[in-house]
Amino acid sequence: MNLRQIGEFGLIRRIQKQFHPPLFSVPLGIGDDAAAILPTPGKYLLLTTDSLLEQVHFDLSFTDFSELGRKALAVNLSDIAAMGGRPRFFLVSLGVSDRQTVQEIDRLYRGMRKASREAGTELIGGNTTYTRGPLFISITLLGEVSKKEMTTRAGAKRGDHLYVTGTLGDAAAGLALLKKGGETGRFAGLVRRYHLPEARWREGALLAENAIPSAMIDLSDGLSSDLRHLSEQSRVGAELDLGSIPISPPLKRYARRTGADPLEYALNGGEDYELLFAVPDKKVKRLEALIGRGAIAARRIGKIVEAAKGLTARGLDGRLRPIEPKGYDHFRA
Numbered sequence: 201m202n203l204r205q206i207g208e209f210g211l212i213r214r215i216q217k218q219f220h221p222p223l224f225s226v227p228l229g230i231g232d233d234a235a236a237i238l239p240t241p242g243k244y245l246l247l248t249t250d251s252l253l254e255q256v257h258f259d260l261s262f263t264d265f266s267e268l269g270r271k272a273l274a275v276n277l278s279d280i281a282a283m284g285g286r287p288r289f290f291l292v293s294l295g296v297s298d299r300q301t302v303q304e305i306d307r308l309y310r311g312m313r314k315a316s317r318e319a320g321t322e323l324i325g326g327n328t329t330y331t332r333g334p335l336f337i338s339i340t341l342l343g344e345v346s347k348k349e350m351t352t353r354a355g356a357k358r359g360d361h362l363y364v365t366g367t368l369g370d371a372a373a374g375l376a377l378l379k380k381g382g383e384t385g386r387f388a389g390l391v392r393r394y395h396l397p398e399a400r401w402r403e404g405a406l407l408a409e410n411a412i413p414s415a416m417i418d419l420s421d422g423l424s425s426d427l428r429h430l431s432e433q434s435r436v437g438a439e440l441d442l443g444s445i446p447i448s449p450p451l452k453r454y455a456r457r458t459g460a461d462p463l464e465y466a467l468n469g470g471e472d473y474e475l476l477f478a479v480p481d482k483k484v485k486r487l488e489a490l491i492g493r494g495a496i497a498a499r500r501i502g503k504i505v506e507a508a509k510g511l512t513a514r515g516l517d518g519r520l521r522p523i524e525p526k527g528y529d530h531f532r533a
């Protein structure tokens with residue numbers, strides 16, 4: 201079905217019907233000039249926005265609309281996770297052309313609905329515009345965090361341990377595979393991590409509730425770049441231990457097959473959406489207990505050092521080398 205047949209307001213009504221009727225916390229959802237929400241008293245409201253633009257962030261020749269919808273919400277969930285908060289409400293701004301069918305937009309929202317249900321968030325509004333150019337999806341997500349649990353990029357201190365959730369580099373290898381074209385076959389798991397990043401909102405909130413991180417950031421551009429953001433805002437240096445960087449078995453196999461260095465993907469590849477956080481010495485036991493009972497998958501990858509030492513990585517040969525920020529930068533890519 202063509203978007204012309206249902207028009208802008210037909211599309212909005214269609215979207216509205218696919219989501220819950222407003223709940224107690226949303227006295228006014230989709231359908232008026234603005235939404236109204238009931239924030240939790242005493243909590244900070246966290247606000248973040250992230251856009252996905254065709255040909256910059258995704259390629260429709262190898263992207264499914266439902267996966268795109270999930271990813272558009274996931275990249276925002278990841279930012280709220282990195283603050284130690286809980287995601288609550290979101291707005292979606294769409295720029296669509298008549299290349300897209302109604303079914304494709306339905307699939308886009310189906311993907312968002314899935315991610316939204318898992319994370320316990322509510323769609324409260326958005327905007328729809330026609331574009332002659334590329335498709336764009338912009339999401340604004342509101343989250344909440346108690347004042348003492350909010351975790352910023354600043355706050356890491358010399359002597360803190362650096363931890364990361366999950367494994368790194370899979371998404372970048374997945375994208376490299378997609379760009380090459382052809383069968384992804386036994387490396388479908390890497391491609392899946394590119395298309396469907398799993399924002400660590402459970403982990404972010406768990407860490408904050410347990411008062412574990414002194415600073416936290418999500419890895420969207422790549423470890424080498426995002427570590428720099430954390431260390432600059434905390435005014436510290438950092439030393440990574442390359443032998444401890446968590447690399448998934450599929451990435452190891454893929455690197456062996458292609459002769460690539462898996463650490464290159466792990467350090468400089470973007471879109472992992474894992475959490476990087478600093479942990480004071482006296483909190484390590486509590487964290488290791490959570491890891492031990494499977495409440496969170498995280499691994500120590502280095503330590504915070506004084507600012508003058510800058511950012512370095514200890515290689516497998518035991519030598520320290522400086523880390524260059526080679527992660528994704530829109531104006532340098």
Ligand code: ADP
Pocket residue numbers: 212215229230231232233234235292293294323324325326327328
């Ligand atoms: P206005 O012209 O007053 O800004 P709109 O007609 O654009 O209102 O939107 C009507 C309602 O539909 C609003 O509640 C708005 O938030 C919601 N809305 C519009 N586009 C979308 C969209 N793509 N996804 C979700 N909600 C939307």
Ligand code: MG
Pocket residue numbers: 232233
């Ligand atoms: Mg209006």
